[in-house]
Amino acid sequence: xxxxxxxxxxxxKLSPYWIxxxxxxxxxxxxxxxxxxxSTAGTPTTQDKFFEYLRNGEVEKxxxxxxxxxxxxxxxxxxxxxEHKNTVKPQLLPISGKAPNYEFQLGDLQNFENTLRQxxxxxxxxxxxxxxxxxxxxxxxxxxxxxxxxxIGVWIFIMRRMSSGAGGGAGGQIFNIGxxxxxLFDQNTEVKTTFKDVAGLEGAKExxxxxxxxxxxxxxxxxxxxKIPKGALLIGPPGTGKTLLAKAVxxxxxxxxxxxxxxxxxxxxxxxxxxxxxxxxxxxKEKSPAIIFIDEIDAIxxxxxxxxxxGSNDERENTLNQLLTEMDGFxxxxxxxxxxxxxxxxxLDKALMRAGRFDRQIFVDLPDVREREEIFEVHLRPxxxxxxxxxxxxxxxxxxxxxxxxxxxxxxxxxxxxxxxKKAVDKQDFLDAVDRIxxxxxxxxxxxxxxxxxxxxxxxxxxxxxxxxxxxxxxxxKVTIVPRGRSLGAAWYxxxxxxxxxxxxxxDEMCAALGGRAAEKVIFNKISTGALSDLEKVTKQARxxxxxxxLSDKVGNLTYYDSTGQNEYGFTKPYSEQTAELIxxxxxxxxxxxxxxxxxxxxxxxxxxxELAEVLLEKEVIFKDNLEKIFGKRPFEEDIKADAxxxxxxSSEEE
Numbered sequence: 001x002x003x004x005x006x007x008x009x010x011x012x013k014l015s016p017y018w019i020x021x022x023x024x025x026x027x028x029x030x031x032x033x034x035x036x037x038x039s040t041a042g043t044p045t046t047q048d049k050f051f052e053y054l055r056n057g058e059v060e061k062x063x064x065x066x067x068x069x070x071x072x073x074x075x076x077x078x079x080x081x082x083e084h085k086n087t088v089k090p091q092l093l094p095i096s097g098k099a100p101n102y103e104f105q106l107g108d109l110q111n112f113e114n115t116l117r118q119x120x121x122x123x124x125x126x127x128x129x130x131x132x133x134x135x136x137x138x139x140x141x142x143x144x145x146x147x148x149x150x151x152i153g154v155w156i157f158i159m160r161r162m163s164s165g166a167g168g169g170a171g172g173q174i175f176n177i178g179x180x181x182x183x184l185f186d187q188n189t190e191v192k193t194t195f196k197d198v199a200g201l202e203g204a205k206e207x208x209x210x211x212x213x214x215x216x217x218x219x220x221x222x223x224x225x226x227k228i229p230k231g232a233l234l235i236g237p238p239g240t241g242k243t244l245l246a247k248a249v250x251x252x253x254x255x256x257x258x259x260x261x262x263x264x265x266x267x268x269x270x271x272x273x274x275x276x277x278x279x280x281x282x283x284x285k286e287k288s289p290a291i292i293f294i295d296e297i298d299a300i301x302x303x304x305x306x307x308x309x310x311g312s313n314d315e316r317e318n319t320l321n322q323l324l325t326e327m328d329g330f331x332x333x334x335x336x337x338x339x340x341x342x343x344x345x346x347x348l349d350k351a352l353m354r355a356g357r358f359d360r361q362i363f364v365d366l367p368d369v370r371e372r373e374e375i376f377e378v379h380l381r382p383x384x385x386x387x388x389x390x391x392x393x394x395x396x397x398x399x400x401x402x403x404x405x406x407x408x409x410x411x412x413x414x415x416x417x418x419x420x421x422k423k424a425v426d427k428q429d430f431l432d433a434v435d436r437i438x439x440x441x442x443x444x445x446x447x448x449x450x451x452x453x454x455x456x457x458x459x460x461x462x463x464x465x466x467x468x469x470x471x472x473x474x475x476x477x478k479v480t481i482v483p484r485g486r487s488l489g490a491a492w493y494x495x496x497x498x499x500x501x502x503x504x505x506x507x508d509e510m511c512a513a514l515g516g517r518a519a520e521k522v523i524f525n526k527i528s529t530g531a532l533s534d535l536e537k538v539t540k541q542a543r544x545x546x547x548x549x550x551l552s553d554k555v556g557n558l559t560y561y562d563s564t565g566q567n568e569y570g571f572t573k574p575y576s577e578q579t580a581e582l583i584x585x586x587x588x589x590x591x592x593x594x595x596x597x598x599x600x601x602x603x604x605x606x607x608x609x610x611e612l613a614e615v616l617l618e619k620e621v622i623f624k625d626n627l628e629k630i631f632g633k634r635p636f637e638e639d640i641k642a643d644a645x646x647x648x649x650x651s652s653e654e655e
């Protein structure tokens with residue numbers, strides 16, 4: 001039976017192009033034959049030859065056609081002569097009437113007629129001169145029809161190309177503009193990403209794995225009366241692995257997985273977004289159980305405004321309304337789970353975030369030290385790394401890095417090692433990669449005057465000195481006066497990963513940041529523009545202390561921060577002008593207090609500051625060891641280690 005079906009399917013299909021070609025051939029044939037139906041072409045000749053035949057009395061008749069061509073009929077005696085007997089060509093079709101012996105093109109008809117009359121009168125000839133107008137009806141019709149045929153042919157070609165998907169997939173078709181642009185991944189599509197490729201993110205991975213388990217073993221949960229969640233929203237900063245989690249779900253679920261971006265619903269035509277949402281859920285229902293993944297859902301899920309500035313028909317809001325209805329409307333979907341990802345959860349519509357649509361909100365945060373070590377393990381697999389590479393050290397050197405940043409560090413380290421001609425990637429390559437990503441490319445050829453270089457050295461030495469003297473300042477890693485990116489020098493710190501921050505810690509960090517400008521003031525008794533980034537950082541911290549965290553005694557326990565991102569105050573401030581003046585004064589007082597504190601610290605240790613700056617000028621890069629030689633070990637480190645040991649003992653006793 002299957003063989004018969006195969007034979008049936010193998011029958012040649014009649015292509016429409018054959019039909020078009022057949023019609024064109026018929027038109028050409030009609031055109032060719034219609035031009036020669038009335039007569040058959042004679043042997044080509046010239047006017048001079050014709051006049052010679054005419055003088056000899058060999059021409060019986062001359063037929064002038066359309067005032068452009070002359071056909072010559074010889075007398076029977078002349079036609080039978082040896083000179084002219086091969087002048088009549090064989091006829092393609094049986095045509096009544098005598099065929100011409102010769103033909104030629106006329107130049108100026110008036111001159112031809114004058115010469116013809118003169119020869120006739122001189123030789124007393126009775127040659128007949130006749131005129132004929134021939135019309136090629138089919139040829140003229142074809143020429144009239146040709147432009148329309150070309151337009152129709154081009155239109156048919158474009159339509160066929162677009163309907164076959166050459167115009168950009170389902171969304172590129174004119175007649176399928178409202179179709180969903182989602183890519184389908186199922187058992188026939190191999191997705192190699194699994195949960196093993198997702199390092200860290202233990203909590204988020206567990207939640208997502210449970211969704212996969214819902215689809216694989218629904219009876220396990222529904223037997224107790226539970227319902228399968230309808231959706232999960234992945235929320236987190238860029239590069240933390242939200243899309244990677246969705247890829248792992250596609251690789252693990254073994255059910256139809258529809259993937260698309262929020263911007264795929266947006267189109268210039270009205271109503272297309274809502275139509276694509278309907279088509280997407282229709283396809284998912286037909287193949288349920290299924291998963292729909294919408295990346296960057298904030299493109300269509302942004303909160304609907306109270307004032308519709310865009311007019312009565314807002315395409316984005318129509319798309320969102322349709323999405324809300326499909327996810328949990330009057331006709332609810334069964335066995336269709338919606339996954340979505342965004343890093344702008346604060347702007348999403350409340351109706352989209354509610355339970356019943358997105359039952360679970362999974363927060364994908366930046367990885368901690370332990371999770372960064374696991375991420376390094378994943379990204380180091382394809383690299384040829386040096387033996388004994390300490391992953392714990394690498395994870396501690398990358399605080400605040402996301403998974404995407406760590407992947408970039410590994411790639412940069414491999415490129416740096418290859419540039420240096422190494423056979424394996426070692427520890428120094430990773431440190432150089434971190435410097436490259438955080439600070440930018442080294443610019444050793446940048447032209448800096450000796451005075452500027454000395455000012456930069458004392459500026460960076462000031463940062464290092466103040467941070468070394470303060471208990472809560474971040475531990476120093478290295479100081480460099482080699483220009484990177486836009487900066488002329490940099491001090492690298494290894495900040496502690498704190499869950500809560502105390503005012504003393506913030507003030508110490510601000511004092512360390514102002515150490516550079518304070519060093520310039522203490523040594524040169526003048527300041528420069530080099531502290532721009534430091535001042536920007538300090539001003540933001542001071543403003544956050546006063547207006548966000550309520551850490552100012554004068555302003556009080558107030559916050560003017562709106563965590564929802566939906567500012568109810570519009571363009572007005574949520575405080576009075578008097579409060580604004582108080583806030584500005586308090587911010588200025590906090591910064592100035594820490595600046596004077598930094599100046600006093602540096603004046604008390606001016607000789608050590610100078611010594612450190614001289615070493616920095618000589619070596620260009622100094623590390624923690626150089627500071628220990630000049631200042632001795634930090635007294636605070638022993639206290640920190642003792643506190644860490646106490647915490648370990650307490651946790652082991654609890655276990």
